[in-house]
Amino acid sequence: MDIIVCVKKIPDPEIPPAKFKLDMESKRVIPPEGIPPVINPYDEQAVELALRLKDKYGGKITVLTIDNDADTSIVKHALAMGADEGIVLADKAFEGSDSFSTSHILSQAIQKVGNFDLVLCGRQAADWDEGLVGAIIAENLSLPLVTLAEAVDVVDGKLKVKRVTLDGYQIFAVPTPAVATVSNEVGQPRLPSGWGIISASRKQIPIWKAGDLDADPSQIGAKAVRRRLVKLFIPVREKKCEIIEGETTAEASVKLAERLRKAGVI
Amino acid sequence: MDFELTEEQRMFRDMARKFAEQEILPTLKENERQEKFDSSIIKKMASQGLLAPHMPQEYGGLGLDYVTSAIIWEALCWASLAVTQAAMSGPIQPATNLLDAGSEQQKQKYLPPVCRGDLILSGAVVEPNAGSDSSMIETTAVRSGNHWVINGTKVFITNGEIADVVLFIAQTDKSKGLKGLASFIVERGTPGFSSKPQKGRISWRGGSEGSLRFIDIELPLENQVGETGRALRDALRGIDTARLFLAAGALGIAQSCLDASIKYAKERVQFGKPIGGHQLIQEIIAEMATKIEAARWLIYRAADLKSRGIRHIKEMSYAKYFATETALWITSQAVKIHGSFGTFDDYPVGHHYQDAITATILGGTTQMHQLTIGQQLLEMAAFR
Numbered sequence: 001m002d003i004i005v006c007v008k009k010i011p012d013p014e015i016p017p018a019k020f021k022l023d024m025e026s027k028r029v030i031p032p033e034g035i036p037p038v039i040n041p042y043d044e045q046a047v048e049l050a051l052r053l054k055d056k057y058g059g060k061i062t063v064l065t066i067d068n069d070a071d072t073s074i075v076k077h078a079l080a081m082g083a084d085e086g087i088v089l090a091d092k093a094f095e096g097s098d099s100f101s102t103s104h105i106l107s108q109a110i111q112k113v114g115n116f117d118l119v120l121c122g123r124q125a126a127d128w129d130e131g132l133v134g135a136i137i138a139e140n141l142s143l144p145l146v147t148l149a150e151a152v153d154v155v156d157g158k159l160k161v162k163r164v165t166l167d168g169y170q171i172f173a174v175p176t177p178a179v180a181t182v183s184n185e186v187g188q189p190r191l192p193s194g195w196g197i198i199s200a201s202r203k204q205i206p207i208w209k210a211g212d213l214d215a216d217p218s219q220i221g222a223k224a225v226r227r228r229l230v231k232l233f234i235p236v237r238e239k240k241c242e243i244i245e246g247e248t249t250a251e252a253s254v255k256l257a258e259r260l261r262k263a264g265v266i
Numbered sequence: 267m268d269f270e271l272t273e274e275q276r277m278f279r280d281m282a283r284k285f286a287e288q289e290i291l292p293t294l295k296e297n298e299r300q301e302k303f304d305s306s307i308i309k310k311m312a313s314q315g316l317l318a319p320h321m322p323q324e325y326g327g328l329g330l331d332y333v334t335s336a337i338i339w340e341a342l343c344w345a346s347l348a349v350t351q352a353a354m355s356g357p358i359q360p361a362t363n364l365l366d367a368g369s370e371q372q373k374q375k376y377l378p379p380v381c382r383g384d385l386i387l388s389g390a391v392v393e394p395n396a397g398s399d400s401s402m403i404e405t406t407a408v409r410s411g412n413h414w415v416i417n418g419t420k421v422f423i424t425n426g427e428i429a430d431v432v433l434f435i436a437q438t439d440k441s442k443g444l445k446g447l448a449s450f451i452v453e454r455g456t457p458g459f460s461s462k463p464q465k466g467r468i469s470w471r472g473g474s475e476g477s478l479r480f481i482d483i484e485l486p487l488e489n490q491v492g493e494t495g496r497a498l499r500d501a502l503r504g505i506d507t508a509r510l511f512l513a514a515g516a517l518g519i520a521q522s523c524l525d526a527s528i529k530y531a532k533e534r535v536q537f538g539k540p541i542g543g544h545q546l547i548q549e550i551i552a553e554m555a556t557k558i559e560a561a562r563w564l565i566y567r568a569a570d571l572k573s574r575g576i577r578h579i580k581e582m583s584y585a586k587y588f589a590t591e592t593a594l595w596i597t598s599q600a601v602k603i604h605g606s607f608g609t610f611d612d613y614p615v616g617h618h619y620q621d622a623i624t625a626t627i628l629g630g631t632t633q634m635h636q637l638t639i640g641q642q643l644l645e646m647a648a649f650r
Binding site (some may be wrong): 076077080188192194195197202236 | 273274277278281284285288313314315316319328330613
């Protein structure tokens with residue numbers, strides 16, 4: 001089974017709050033000094049799901065990312081985990097893209113890669129949490145889409161996709177090729193192996209520019225943005241400590257429950 | 267001169283650190299309380315490609331240079347030096363020794379399974395009366411027809427209790443002193459071979475040590491490794507590798523203690539502000555960080571010379587002596603910064619504090635390394 005996985009580089013979600021800073025004027029996140037960006041953890045889980053399918057059915061995994069600095073680090077991370085090929089899409093024309101233009105760029109790249117049975121994306125990127133790219137790629141390529149996939153298998157020539165819901169799961173039979181966004185229920189992604197790191201770090205990663213993709217210039221970059229960011233800010237959270245008294249633990253528990261209900265927490 | 271890590275080195279560092287967080291830290295506290303080494307970590311490291319980073323690929327290692335291998339050690343020991351040393355000691359000291367002095371048949375037989383984690387190899391030099399002074403080795407090897415007869419005792423042997431194979435040094439002719447020493451391989455199950463754990467340690471409680479007893483063991487002649495009279499020199503090559511990685515491991519525990527101390531000093535409020543805002547705490551943190559940087563570059567320098575096959579006796583002693591003594595100082599300061607909390611094993615600083623003292627002893631004591639440096643600089647020996 002040949003799989004394409006779309007991955008994104010984001011600021012490390014584990015950075016301490018004190019290091020997270022915004023430029024309110026330009027409405028951008030200021031990259032934290034000394035803390036390198038990482039592969040979006042949800043995308044890393046999409047790579048993991050692709051590797052499980054490769055372990056079972058064989059095939060080839062190609063990893064795509066858009067990075068205007070032509071940074072290959074997260075593609076190499078996925079290769080070190082076990083993916084076969086990686087491509088970085090880098091062009092000044094891509095700068096300022098939103099989910100729609102990003103999806104257009106990725107859709108064009110997916111078509112250029114060609115033969116594939118499945119496209120996987122993380123359920124959302126852990127920086128902006130929009131969760132749109134996978135769905136728009138499916139729309140662009142007129143492919144069936146299953147969101148929040150926890151597991152994928154192959155039954156009778158079709159994909160059997162287990163989709164996570166709030167109170168359980170759904171099973172879909174999906175013809176190939178298809179697109180799925182991957183839920184975090186997939187679990188912990190494998191670590192890159194020593195042999196994978198050696199191979200990945202010495203691999204030449206192709207860089208594709210806008211001209212390589214047959215992309216529609218009106219659909220990419222800042223000029224194609226369809227949503228307007230009005231304000232970007234860090235919410236101020238106030239902490240208050242209130243001691244709930246009670247003669248007995250049971251009495252204090254009841255009072256605590258009443259207080260929490262009054263506060264709208266439960 | 268480039269002081270930046272390569273992309274490959276960064277990837278190995280990050281992977282090894284995550285491995286340590288996922289596979290070593292979760293069980294460390296309970297294992298240390300029970301003074302238990304969980305040997306399943308050996309297979310896990312092997313399947314991750316971490317068990318034998320410096321060994322040639324033809325024998326199952328990754329074939330990495332010593333700087334990258336030291337970086338991996340630092341990252342793993344960030345969680346525990348004792349566990350890392352117990353897991354990797356086979357591929358480090360005795361396997362390096364075998365690689366240098368063993369016959370091709372011996373290398374093919376033992377090295378690949380050791381690097382795969384299928385076979386636990388221990389190196390045995392130390393005896394009750396022979397520590398830094400190997401001329402005191404009392405284990406005897408007596409030639410009798412077409413075999414050797416071995417008698418003696420070895421102590422403080424990493425994985426001694428669980429080793430499948432032991433590479434040890436014995437005296438073939440007391441009158442020849444160091445020139446009478448020879449190396450041999452003995453496999454568990456050989457009649458006359460026995461082992462037992464050495465428990466009750468106050469340090470290295472997550473590691474694994476045992477003593478070995480050899481009673482009239484008969485070994486075929488082909489079980490000798492290298493030539494008689496060169497055993498100590500051969501062993502020192504493996505010990506040289508162990509010294510590098512012990513230094514890197516000490517750096518790992520020192521870095522862990524600095525990380526924990528910075529975090530704690532920002533969170534712990536006393537006298538109306540975080541303790542990190544007090545000048546005396548800042549002085550300790552500054553000294554910790556500076557010493558760690560100094561140790562790191564001494565280690566990388568020695569590792570680089572070793573990788574390039576350049577003589578590095580003095581530089582390795584600088585690294586081992588300074589890094590382990592620095593770790594001993596830093597771990598104690600980290601416990602002090604944490605106050606009474608630091609004396610419990612819920613914080614990382616406590617178990618690093620316990621392990622740091624052993625790091626100054628294994629692979630040559632601090633005093634031996636000082637004597638080595640002195641000898642190199644003064645061109646005269648203070649010992650035989």
